[in-house]
Amino acid sequence: xxxxxxxxxxxxxxxxxxxxxxxxxxxxxxxxxxxxxxxxxxxxxxxxxxxxxxxxxxxxxxxxxxxxxxxxxxxxxxxxxxxxxxxxxxxxxxxxxxxxxxxxxxxxxxx
Amino acid sequence: xxxxxxxxxxxxxxxxxxxxxxxxxxxxxxxxxxxxxxxxxxxxxxxxxxxxxxxxxxxxxxxxxxxxxxxxxxxxxxxxxxxxxxxxxxxxxxxxxxxxxxxxxxxxxxxxxx
Numbered sequence: 001x002x003x004x005x006x007x008x009x010x011x012x013x014x015x016x017x018x019x020x021x022x023x024x025x026x027x028x029x030x031x032x033x034x035x036x037x038x039x040x041x042x043x044x045x046x047x048x049x050x051x052x053x054x055x056x057x058x059x060x061x062x063x064x065x066x067x068x069x070x071x072x073x074x075x076x077x078x079x080x081x082x083x084x085x086x087x088x089x090x091x092x093x094x095x096x097x098x099x100x101x102x103x104x105x106x107x108x109x110x111x
Numbered sequence: 112x113x114x115x116x117x118x119x120x121x122x123x124x125x126x127x128x129x130x131x132x133x134x135x136x137x138x139x140x141x142x143x144x145x146x147x148x149x150x151x152x153x154x155x156x157x158x159x160x161x162x163x164x165x166x167x168x169x170x171x172x173x174x175x176x177x178x179x180x181x182x183x184x185x186x187x188x189x190x191x192x193x194x195x196x197x198x199x200x201x202x203x204x205x206x207x208x209x210x211x212x213x214x215x216x217x218x219x220x221x222x223x224x225x
Binding site: 044 | 115117144146152153154155156159167170202204213214215216217218219
């Protein structure tokens, strides 16, 4: 699979616990945000998105929170499962521009 | 529906050689994007096609990189001549709309220049 940077932040959680992955974005004008999940050897996979006029959005087992005041985005995964192990990227987008990705966080789910 | 397909999945070439990467987007997706992740760093934007036209190529690192999308279907990204710093994973993505939607990514091409 794809190798990752030596300094990639890592989050280790016990199976069944909740995970919170954080991301600081850079552009206060960004109006659309996505969380992507990347498993080894695969491309980034869309998880959940949120627009700047919202501060929370829920999906199946996942919740994204947006704090525009401090330019912070978080992804909460409920009842983390082994299949959730992957690298998670936040991405921000400004109207008419292209996605800017964060550095990624590796999530390891412990049995 | 079939996803975004990239070929080859891996390529190892010598410095100075030429490599061509191919991306087949999801059928009907007018928007096609190339991104790359070099040396485990952030995934960075390279360029964006709308049909066969280059909408934004601001992320292309230099003139050794040439992207085409003849006919508005599949796209190729040629690196000529390849340098060591070009090593990384090159992702292609496509979407039906550009604004307010996520992209569907391919599995990427891992390029190693030795």
